[in-house]
Amino acid sequence: MKKLVQVKGKAVLVEEPAPTPSPGRVLVRTRFSALSPGTEAERLRLGGNLIEAARRRPQELRALMEFARRRGLSEAFRLATERLSEPLPLGYSLSGDVIELGDGVSGFNKGDRVACAGTEFAPHAEIVSVPELMAARIPQGVSYADAAFATLGAIAFWATKRAEVSAGERVLVLGLGILGSLVAQVAAASGAEVFGLERSGFRVKKALEVGIKASSDEPGGEFDAVIVATSDPDGSLSALAGARARPGGRVLFLGPWQRPIPYKDFYMKELRVLSSRSYGPGRYDPIYELLGLDYPPELSRWSVKRCMEAFLDMLARGKVRVGTLVTHTFPIDRGPDAYSLALSGEDFLGIAIEYPSEPRAERVIQVRKKEPREGRLKVGLIGAGRFATSTLIPALRGAGLAELVWVADERNPGHIARRHGFARATTNPLxxxxxxxxxxxxxxxxxxxxxxxxxxxxxxxKAVFVEKPLAITREELAELEEALAEGGGFLTVDFGRRFSRMAVELKSRIRGKGPLQISIRVNAGPLPPNHWLNLPTEGGRVIGEACHFIDLARFLVGSRITRTESSYQGRASALINLCFEDGSAASVAYFADGPASLPKERIEVIGRGVAGVIEDFTELLLYSGNSFRRRRARQDKGTGEIVRAFLAGLKAGGEPPIPIPELLEVSDATLRAGRI
Structure with a gap:
């Protein structure tokens, strides 16, 4: 299927496999999608300007500089190049028909006409996979072309709710682009007297055509609410909003503002400053978007879905007009031209993209012919996120033992296949x-x-190499254990740290010096609130990440774990204590909220007459009697070595690099640490 993406600041049309139905989602064949010129054009400008991107994202720049310090400039350059090559989705508002239902979907049927929202779910693509709560049924009488703007309409609707617009009030909308024009119409439909101020004569004319009182000259009088519906890089609109709002009035910004808000009017008039960032409550909440748990109306009258439904109802009742505002429509084959127009400075307002009624819907695409290479194992990769593309795939290629045949991912498997040399791409892991x-x-x-x-x-x-953790529930682990007992299998979990050069050298120095005392401190750092690992369905950070260090302790001791205890500080930080059959003991202090300036990992081991310390896998300190040695190296956490050992063992017909009973033992201890 065809899909529009952003690559290095340019809009590009690419071929990708069609999505596969997922639980809680609907598959939608797109009829029209809407381009949001302000938001999307800004993304393109930012994507093509690395200096400006770095200025606006200082945390990411600092993280890259720290990566360069630990791993070297060449690795940092490779990582930055990989990130810059990633295709980013464009678009977030579309209309179409439901063609397939995922398990658990109850609010839609095949053939329903729907409007869909979300950059991750409703990009410019011929077929999309959308969570049930990010879609709304299109009322009878509303065209696909108009309904494609429902997400922008939901933004406008929620802005008027945030601004508390009510009947009889005077409202001033600054900026009459497509979003400002929708805000003005929604506010007027609420019974307010609305005025629009816009510099462009072309946009003023289009606003007048849909009944907005619009002008390039400031209207007289004061306003109960002023809504800034365009960017304000120099702060002039903030000053104007403060000057035109009545005492005790409200000023709402639909986007981020770059300058400090002027003191005089906002303070002296006791103005309320409000913001509206998206399409309504639930946006950016993974519990709402990904797990499908709606907000009860008695607790939150509005949500993304309900805001979309309200706007679509306004369209159906003729309270809002979209078609008159759409000045350009492009077929998907000319999608990049739509972005050229948005960046050109020419006169335009609403821009729509139209799709064929019968798109190509293959879920598998052939990227290149398979070229069997003598002596290489045929490999498939399921899941191609940032860890896979930055670490796992380079390890596979570096091992020199694998032929990359398949890649499956729900986002851009075609791009991954083309960039990294896989023969086939799909969205279907099966x-x-x-x-x-x-x-x-x-x-x-x-x-x-x-x-x-x-x-x-x-x-x-198949032989299986799985990222940690192996399982997140007792039932999953028991089922795997039963399958391995019945049919055998070649299985490895990516516990790479035990294969790192420093861990291997440390073990060689402490072997036979037990019982050991091991202290491991992990400064994992915070995750963004909407990160997928924070979802209750994903097992949490202790099971998902601390398992690395339970395994590392098991490797260093070389004896069976007999007891696991844990105590939690907050939701994601924990102290884990392990006892071993040979009398050794280990503690893992896993912190999810430590300072970024503290190195991430420290492993300290003390035995009879010997000791060793690994500092963030960049420095190894060895102590024996009165002697002391220090070795420094670029950071190596063992992924390359465990991948090579897995492939070499499989090719030779040998055993997995980590004994399966040991994998199951560590997985059991991990679940105990996670109190499962």
Whole structure:
């Protein structure tokens, strides 16, 4: 299928596999999508200007500089190049028909006409996969072309709710682009007397055509609410809003403002400053978007879905007009031209993209011909997020033992295949597992799917390399253990730290010096609130990340874990205590909210007459009697070595690099630490 993406500041039309139905989602064949010129054009400008991007995202720049310090400039350059090559979705508002339902969907039927929202869910693409709560049914009498603007309409609707616009009030809208024109109409439909101020004579004319009182000259009088519906880089609109609002009035910004708000009017008039960032409550909340848990109306009258429905109802009742505001419509094949127009400075207002009625909907695409290479194992990768593209795929290529045949991912598998040399791309993991020619499956998906996919692959007779953790529930672990006991299998979990050069050297120095005392401190750092790992379905950070260090302690001691205890500080920080059969003991202090200036990982081991310290896998300190040695190196956490060991063991017909009973033991201890 065709899809519009942003690559290095340019809009590009690419071919990608069609999405596969997922639980809680609907598959939609797109009829029209709307371009949001302000938001999307700004993304393109930012994507093509690295200096400006770095200025606006200082945290990411600092993270890259820290990565360069630990791993070297060449690795940092490779990572930055990889990130810049990632295609980013364009678009977030569309209309179409439901063609397939995922498990658990109850609010829609096949054939329903729907409007859909969200950059992650409703990009400019021929077929999209949308969570049920990010879609709304299109009322009878509303065209696909008009309904494609429902997300922009929801933004406008929610802005008027945030600004508390009510009947009889005077409202001034600054900026009459497509969004400002919708805000003005929604406010007028609420019974307010609305005025629009816009510099462009072309936009003033279009606003007048839909009944907005619009002008390039300031209207007289004061206003109960002023809504700034365009960018304000120099602060002039903030000053104007303060000057025109009545004492005790309200000023709402629809986007971020760059300058401090002027003191005089805002203070002396006791103005309320408000903001509206998106389409309504639920946006950016993964519980709402990804798990499908709606806000009860008695607690939150509005949500993304209900804001979209309200705007679509206004369209159906003729309270708002969209068609008159749409000045250009492009077929998807000319999608990049739509962005050229948005960046050109020419006169335009609403821009729509139209799609064919019968798009190509293949879920598997052939990127290149398979070229069997003598002596190489045929490999498929399921899940191609940032860890996979920045670390796992380079490790696979670097091992020199794998032929990259399949990649499956729900976002851009075609791009991953083209960039990294896979022969086929798909959105369906089961298509990868079902290929009888594959020797091994690498799984790097979100944690909740690890056990299920590993089990499917083992039952299909494939060797399996799965990102940690192996399982997040007792039931998953028991099912895997049973399958391995019945049918055997070649299985490895990516506990790479035990394969790092420093961990291997440290173990060689402490072997036979037990019982050992091990202290591991992990400064993992905070995650964004909407990160997928924060979802209750993903098992949490202790199970998902602290398992690395439980395994590392098990490796260093070389004896069975007999007891696991944990105590939590908050939701994601924990102190884990391990006891071993040989009398050794280990503690893992996992912190999710430590300072960024503190190195991430420190491992300290003390035995009879010897000790060793690993500092963030960049420095190894060895103590023996009165002697002391220090070794520094670029950071190495062992992923390359464990991938190579996995492939070499499989090719030679040997055993997995980590004994399976040990994998199961560590997984059991991890679940105990996570209180599962």
């Amino acid at each position: 298509a990868v597992i079902a290929d009888p020619e594959l020797d091994a499956i690498f799984i790097a998906t979100p944690h909740s799917s690890h056990a299920r996919l590993a089990l499917e692959a083992l039952r299909a007779g």
